Amino acid sequence: MTGSIALNLRIEVAPLAIRAERLEALLVREPTGWRLPGGLLETGENLDAAARRHLTEQTGLDEAYLEQLYTFSPSESAAGKLAVTVAYYALLARDAFPDEPAADGRGQMVWSPVAALPDSLRDPVGIVTLAHRRLASKLAYxxxxxxxxxxxxxxxxxxxxxxxxxxxxxxxxxxxxxxxxxxxxxxxxxxxxxxxxxxxxxxxxxxxxxxxxxx
Amino acid sequence: MTGSIALNLRIEVAPLAIRAERLEALLVREPTGWRLPGGLLETGENLDAAARRHLTEQTGLDEAYLEQLYTFSPSESAAGKLAVTVAYYALLARDAFPDEPAADGRGQMVWSPVAALPDSLRDPVGIVTLAHRRLASKLAYxxxxxxxxxxxxxxxxxxxxxxxxxxxxxxxxxxxxxxxxxxxxxxxxxxxxxxxxxxxxxxxxxxxxxxxxxx
DNA sequence: TATATTAGTGTCGATTCTACACTATTGCGG
DNA sequence: CCGCAATAGTGTAGAATCGACACTAATATA
CATH class of the missing domain: 1.10.10.10 (Winged helix-like DNA-binding domain superfamily/Winged helix DNA-binding domain)
Incomplete structure (x- = not known):
């Protein structure tokens, strides 16, 4: 009934805010391009806490509204390993983030309009798009x-x-x-x-x- | 940024159907009581497929509508190991299951009204309750x-x-x-x-x- | 053939939704 | 200081939707 396997459990957070009359997502630099803030779950840590921790560590942002979105398991998981990603989105109040993300010791960051994400994140069933849809539908109720x-x-x-x-x-x-x-x-x-x-x-x-x- | 840790990733499925003018959940026997169908993710398998597989293997039911509900990480994870559960619910059409679950080689099963679950599953923030709420709200839209x-x-x-x-x-x-x-x-x-x-x-x-x- | 039982149907008032245009208050520039 | 530009703030009336409500229709059975 119980057991454990080699598993790549990532958490990814789509940090969203209104900037310049648009909905934008905050991305962090990785060697090959841009990605959403996120990382692995630590032992004993709960998913919500891990999402908040990664967001804060990688972007310096605290005081966000966080909500779990969906859990993905792409079919193209690395050989012999399972890749599962628990996606969250974070809403940033307009006074909870600086105009330009200051990379104070942290990696480089950029705000990207959700309508014009970099190729690596442009995906009609991707986290950012899904977060946008969830947010839009929640406006109504x-x-x-x-x-x-x-x-x-x-x-x-x-x-x-x-x-x-x-x-x-x-x-x-x-x-x-x-x-x-x-x-x-x-x-x-x-x-x-x-x-x-x-x-x-x-x-x-x-x-x-x-x-x-x-x- | 990538890596893997000892992780207990379970999938659990709440199979729901209307029986005897009530909403009921199908439970399977475990040594200490009753539980929802479910189990571990297999290498290379995707979450939806795993949910369907466990449901079919443990209950004999196929042809269910399956939807991911939420991913849980109880704080009380076993020492040194992470416990993460991806919850699904399954809706069974009235003609897609026998009146009484036949334990043909499989473990014992029982239909339980969601309003009167066994103690081990009675939980206001548990999977069955959450599935019931999700279903009820989806009726409207x-x-x-x-x-x-x-x-x-x-x-x-x-x-x-x-x-x-x-x-x-x-x-x-x-x-x-x-x-x-x-x-x-x-x-x-x-x-x-x-x-x-x-x-x-x-x-x-x-x-x-x-x-x-x-x- | 009478009775019991469920199926099937329309209207009206109340509420909610939607379209729509003008006055108010300030800062600025002439 | 006065006029202008720019945004804030406000109500109403028609349309659409929602919600309450009661009787006739068709069958099985006794």
Whole structure:
């Protein structure tokens, strides 16, 4: 009933964030190109913890929302060895990562738009694409978009995140009605004065860090 | 970046079916009680194939709808070894399994209502409970319930399956309107005459074996 | 032939969704 | 300081969908 075999159990994490009006993934350099952060499971470590550890060690990012995506076992496993990959995705709030990834002792990193990944990661059934799809579908029935927002944000910014992830433009009034009815955000009281126009009211998540299901 | 470690990678499958107006799971005997069908991954084998193989070998059931559920790594892993379990669930059509599991050379088996599992499997975050939840939520946005139906079935039977899985009673007319509007089933032309009452029209899935997403 | 039992069918009000346009407030430049 | 450019913020009405609800139809059996 029990036993053990030579196994290559990798964990890979697709770290996603909104940058420059696009959904982007953070990649780390490997000798032959770019890859997602990840690595092996350590003895006694649990999968969620390992995903978080690899993400933090390789990118310096902490404070991400992490969720398991799927477990892959490509048929082309190395001879005599099993290759199994447990995939996660991480959502980074806009104020949880620097504008440009600083390679402070760590390997080189790059943000890549998910719509234009390097060849090695461009795959219609790959982790990043799957993560994007999962995220887009969760927009409809959860408050997951808040995980991509900074601590304080405007409704226009939140709408932009929804539009970027879903790829569809939304009506401003309908969006506001719908979001406010969810009772998941609250006005902070002050406003963002950015640019030569009327300031926008700033909101914050009511239950920050928590993803609620809707309806 | 690559390597391998002593690892206990199990696959477990929760085989689910509607029996006696309940959702039940098929369990196999182990020395200390009951467990879900499952076992280890073989070299060169892919996870889906392994799940199907263990299910077939241990229960004799083929022709199930299989879907990966989640990958678990309990913190209480045996000392020095990692315990990782990839969980699947299997949906058995009503005509794809015998009324009582025949232990033809195989170990003993039992169908257990998911609401009354043996202690060893009763777990609010366990595989069977999770599979039940996944199935119930998929009722709302897919045609997955058809995987639990025999080849030909009545609308009343299909409604009963929805009610059993979701735990909610449904309005007969609204249910029929909704299902027929999905264009996922078609009348076979003949009727089921069972008992002293008006016979029911028999339907079949239009795209049998395939689970469509709704809307 | 009467009875019991399940199959099968439509409407209406309530709710939700969707499309749609103008006023408000600021910064900046002339 | 005044006008302009730019974004914020707000309500309504028609369409579509949802949900409640009750009777007739067809068969087996006694």
């Amino acid at each position: 959860s408050t997951i978009a808040l995980q991509l927002m900074p601590e304080r944000f405007t409704l226009t910014e939140l709408q932009a995140v929804h539009e970027i992830v879903s790829g569809e433009t939304l009506d401003k009034r309908n969006f506001r009605k719908r979001i406010l009815a969810l009772d998941c955000i609250e006005a902070t009281g002050d406003a963002a004065r950015r640019g030569g126009h009327r300031p926008a009211r700033l909101y914050r998540a009511k239950r920050s860090g928590q993803v609620d299901f809707i309806k | 897919s045609t997955i319930a058809l995987q639990l139906m025999p080849e030909r079935f009545t609308l009343t039977e299909l409604q009963a399956v929805h009610e059993i899985v979701s735990g909610e009673t449904l309005d007969k007319r609204n249910f029929r309107k909704r299902i027929l509007a999905l264009d996922c089933i078609e009348a076979t032309g003949d009727a089921a005459r069972r008992g002293g009452h008006r016979p029911a029209r028999l339907y079949r899935a239009k795209r049998s074996g395939q689970v469509d997403f709704i809307k």
